[in-house]
Amino acid sequence: MNVYTTDSIRNVVLLGHGGCGKTSLVEAMAYVAGLTTRIGKVADGNTISDYDKEEIKRKFSIHTSVVPIEWNKTKINILDTPGFFDFIGEVEEAVAVADAAIIVVSGKAGVEVGTEKAWELCEKYNLPRMIFVDEMDVDNASYRQVVEDLTERYGKKIAPFYMPIRENEKLVGYINVAKKAGRRFTGPNGREECEIPSYSQEYLDNYYDVMMEAVAETSDEFMDRYFDGDEFSLAEIRAAMKTSVHEGSTVPVTMGSNTEVLNIHNLLNDMIELFPTPNEKECKGVNMKTNESFAADYNFATSKSAYVWKTIVDPFMGKYSLIKVCSGVIKSDDVLYNASKGNEEKLSKLYILRGSKPEEVPELHAGDIGAIGKANCSTGDTLSTKAVPVLFCKTEVSVPYYYQAFRAKKKGEEDKIQQALNKIMDEDQTLKTVNDAENHQTLLYGMGDQHLAVVVSVLQEKYKVEVELDTPRVAFRETLRKKADVEYKYKKQSGGHGQYGHVKMIFEPSGDMETPYVFEQSVVGGTVPKNYYPAVEKGIQECVAAGPLAGYPVVGVKANLYDGSYHPVDSSEMAFKTASIQAFKKGFMEASPVLLEPIESLTVIVPNDYTGDVMGDLNKRRGRVLGMNPVSGGKTEIVADVPMMEIFNYNTDLRSMTGGSGTYKYEFARYEQAPADVQEREVANRASEE
Numbered sequence: 014m015n016v017y018t019t020d021s022i023r024n025v026v027l028l029g030h031g032g033c034g035k036t037s038l039v040e041a042m043a044y045v046a047g048l049t050t051r052i053g054k055v056a057d058g059n060t061i062s063d064y065d066k067e068e069i070k071r072k073f074s075i076h077t078s079v080v081p082i083e084w085n086k087t088k089i090n091i092l093d094t095p096g097f098f099d100f101i102g103e104v105e106e107a108v109a110v111a112d113a114a115i116i117v118v119s120g121k122a123g124v125e126v127g128t129e130k131a132w133e134l135c136e137k138y139n140l141p142r143m144i145f146v147d148e149m150d151v152d153n154a155s156y157r158q159v160v161e162d163l164t165e166r167y168g169k170k171i172a173p174f175y176m177p178i179r180e181n182e183k184l185v186g187y188i189n190v191a192k193k194a195g196r197r198f199t200g201p202n203g204r205e206e207c208e209i210p211s212y213s214q215e216y217l218d219n220y221y222d223v224m225m226e227a228v229a230e231t232s233d234e235f236m237d238r239y240f241d242g243d244e245f246s247l248a249e250i251r252a253a254m255k256t257s258v259h260e261g262s263t264v265p266v267t268m269g270s271n272t273e274v275l276n277i278h279n280l281l282n283d284m285i286e287l288f289p290t291p292n293e294k295e296c297k298g299v300n301m302k303t304n305e306s307f308a309a310d311y312n313f314a315t316s317k318s319a320y321v322w323k324t325i326v327d328p329f330m331g332k333y334s335l336i337k338v339c340s341g342v343i344k345s346d347d348v349l350y351n352a353s354k355g356n357e358e359k360l361s362k363l364y365i366l367r368g369s370k371p372e373e374v375p376e377l378h379a380g381d382i383g384a385i386g387k388a389n390c391s392t393g394d395t396l397s398t399k400a401v402p403v404l405f406c407k408t409e410v411s412v413p414y415y416y417q418a419f420r421a422k423k424k425g426e427e428d429k430i431q432q433a434l435n436k437i438m439d440e441d442q443t444l445k446t447v448n449d450a451e452n453h454q455t456l457l458y459g460m461g462d463q464h465l466a467v468v469v470s471v472l473q474e475k476y477k478v479e480v481e482l483d484t485p486r487v488a489f490r491e492t493l494r495k496k497a498d499v500e501y502k503y504k505k506q507s508g509g510h511g512q513y514g515h516v517k518m519i520f521e522p523s524g525d526m527e528t529p530y531v532f533e534q535s536v537v538g539g540t541v542p543k544n545y546y547p548a549v550e551k552g553i554q555e556c557v558a559a560g561p562l563a564g565y566p567v568v569g570v571k572a573n574l575y576d577g578s579y580h581p582v583d584s585s586e587m588a589f590k591t592a593s594i595q596a597f598k599k600g601f602m603e604a605s606p607v608l609l610e611p612i613e614s615l616t617v618i619v620p621n622d623y624t625g626d627v628m629g630d631l632n633k634r635r636g637r638v639l640g641m642n643p644v645s646g647g648k649t650e651i652v653a654d655v656p657m658m659e660i661f662n663y664n665t666d667l668r669s670m671t672g673g674s675g676t677y678k679y680e681f682a683r684y685e686q687a688p689a690d691v692q693e694r695e696v697a698n699r700a701s702e703e
Contacts, residue, residue, distance in 0.1 A: 014083070016374060017378065018378050019380040020290050022087070022088050022380045022381050023090070023288050023290065024090045024111050024112045025089055025113050025114065025115060026092040026104075026113075027039065027092065027117060028108070028131035029116055029128060030096050030118075030122070030125035030131075031073060031097040031098075031127060032073065032119070033122065033128075033147065034117050035093055035117050036055055036060050036063050036074055037054070037055060037060075039060070039062050039078075039093050040054075040061065042089075042091065042277055042281060043080060045201050045202060045281065046082045048080075048082055048083070049061070058070075061078070061367065062080055065369075066474055067470055073095070073097060074094065074095040074097075074100070075100055075467060076095070076103055076440075077095070077107040078092075078093045079092055079335065079365075079366050079367070079382055080093060081367060082281075084281045084285065085285055088381070090382045092107040092110075092111055094108075096127050098460065098668070098673055099461040099462075099467075102441060105134070105408060105409070106322050106323050108135070108138050109138065109408040111140060112141075112290070112380075114131070114140045114142040115142070115143050115280075116142055116143070117145050118147065118163075119154075120146045120147060120148045120151065120154030120268065121148045123159055124166065127673070130674075132166075133646070140261075141258050141259050141261055142261075143266075143267065144264060145267055145269065146267070146268040146269075147270065149179075149184045149268050149270050150273045150275065156268050160173050160266055170261075170262060170263060172223050172224050172263050172265055173223070173224075173267075174190055174266060175187045175189060175268055175276065175279065176188040176213055177268055178207070178209075178210060178213070184198075186204070187268070187269075187276055190217065190220045190224055191251070195207045198275050198276075201274040227254070227262070228245055228253040258287045259289050259293065265287065291311040291379065292311040292380060294311065296340070296405075297310075298339070298403040298404055299403065300402065300403060302401070307403045309405075311339060311379040312379055313342055313378050316400070316401040316403075317338075318396065319336040319349070319395070319396045320396075320405045321390045321392055321393065322335055322336065323335040324439045325384075326439050331386060331387060332388075333364070333366065334384060335366070336385060336396065337380075337381070338378065343376060343377050343396075345361070345363040345373075348360070349398065350402055351394055351395070352402045353394040353395055354390075357399065358396060360385060362386055363375070363376065363385065371386070392440075392442055393407035393442075410442045411443055412678065413445060413459050413460055414664065414678060415458065415459055415460060415465070415665075416458040417456070417457055417465055417485060418449075418454040418457075418484065419455055420454075420455070420483070422479040423479065431446070433475075433478055434457075437468060437472075441468075443459065443464070444464070445458045446458070451488055451566065452486040452488060460664075461665065462664070465482060485661065488611055489611075489695060490567070490609040490610075490684050491561075491565050491566070491568070491608060492522065492570065493570060494522065494606075495522075495603075496604060497521070497600040498518075498519050499518055499600040499603065500515075500518075501596035502578075502592065503589075503591045503592040504583075505588075512585065513579065513580035513583035514584060514587075514590075515541075515577045515579065515592060516541065516549060516574055516589065516593055517574075518572055518573060518574050518600060520571070520601060521570075521571050522569055526569045526609075526683075526684060527568070529554075529557040529570070530557050530570045530572055531570070531571045532549075534546055534574040534575070535574070536574060536575060536576060537575075541576070541577040541589070542584075544586075545584070545589040548587070549574050550593075551590050551593075552591065552592070552593030552596075552597065553572050553593055555590075555594060556597040560601065561602055561606070563696045565608070570601070574593075607687070608686070608687040608691065608692040608695055609684040609685060610656050610658060611683075611684055612654050612684065613655055613680065613682060614653075614654060614680055615655045615663075615677060615678075616651070616677065616679070617676070618644060618675065618676050619649060619651070619667075619674065619676075620648050620649075620671065620674050621647055621648065623671045623674070623675060624649045627670060627671070627675065628651065634656070635659055635688075636656075637655075638652070639654060658691075
């Protein structure tokens, strides 16, 4: 591939609901641009961007793929992202390095939750965007309905640039709204003039008026001319549209068919004409040497710097660090300094990745996206020169809240599994493992059940290790509610020295639920010598690690040794430790022991229409709603205290209730007494395990 300068580069991310046609659109663009001679299909598993075995098997995108396409002496780096919400981390990484977005909408399914989430991401990153309505060759597709729904949600920003011409339920041509001209398709790249159907005239006039209003709002001069009834020239319209698209005040709507490869050439032309070049966007870092701001701004004349936005680790392909050049020109023989890790990287080769296929390039200019092979880099690292060491902020990705316990199917494979997971976590920033030593389990956190199912499959297929997922144990606590006065005498004779330890103790609530126990002694007259006090405390210390009720850690206990007796020959530290252990078990069970469960502070954000369903569901989960707050976009934030054991699987249920539009997060709040039925169940479980 040729080397492209900054002004000839466009970085465009494809966003949209799962199954809306993003990957098929990449295939259509690659075919029209002459990159391929045949159109791959997701169903056949032969597309450029869905090359991973899991993607081929499951027939949907899991990873973000980069497909550079050359069109009209411009390089368009297409970032094809997953549409399913479990893989949102991949989408967030891609959006952070894109300079513009195309939101793909199915003409058949219409505006979906994934469309709204894509819009929200564009708003967050201030991305210019365009909407492409796909499947216009399908019988029941409705372009008008999609435009109406988009306008209802996003107002005057929505500006249709094209309209479909359909005959016998087939897409045969289009109307260019700016030109008020009809075109009939003669092939993927061919078209000829045609009449505008009479049934389209009313909508064309409406869409044209919307476009002219958008043009008028770009300057006071245009506004005056608009009110005077002047016509704008085509050049003026295109120039004004470019300005308003860059500002985000206009979102063009175009349409076509991916499978029939129709109107794709106009989409490619519009991407080049209407979307900004990388250097029209700010990019700031910190010069680590001077602690001052570093204005990279995708300026090719500035000191070299690049951001590692994604990592690919494959047992066969090797490791690739995907970079976006933030300033300067990076060459294949450069030595770059990793400001994040403090080490230098000698580059041997530079690549551009087209799906799974790496292609060597001699250099990458500011704003371009490429890859480095076998580098000691991680996602989020910054590469620069040692003379001007730069650090860029890491991309913010969603926090995983869904988790399951996992264990190796075969003993002895634990280390291999952890090594494999480390490699997967290098690629996936929304995946993490946590060692829950308290409950003797290892937890795998992800964005949802589908996410973890893919990880399990990747471990088996790629790394040849197998794991089992299981419902995680909840970290309960035990405490007591009353006071118990107990005595225990440990006496054992077995020839020679015997064992003798005798304690009288009071166990009661300490009032401090943060501390396992408080030990005091009030022995009078030396009935228990001082040198045995530590042994008594050690016994208590051992007991609170696993309580006598259900084997969970004990909190909030005050133990007072007030009396006892000893034998001058047979008493020992071991004897007093054993006596205190038995006294603790006896006293704890006599002092109304209770189980405490962890309570989480849960925050749920849902569209207003779903608040009733969500509130009802929280009540079923023994939740206490603490407040409801309106948030932007017609949504409500619900704050509630919910037991930890009731949050497991909440991810799946919330998506089911809200069609995927609800989001949630939680954090530990405190421990509270568990209901009697929960306590009985846990005690019974413990008994069955013994």
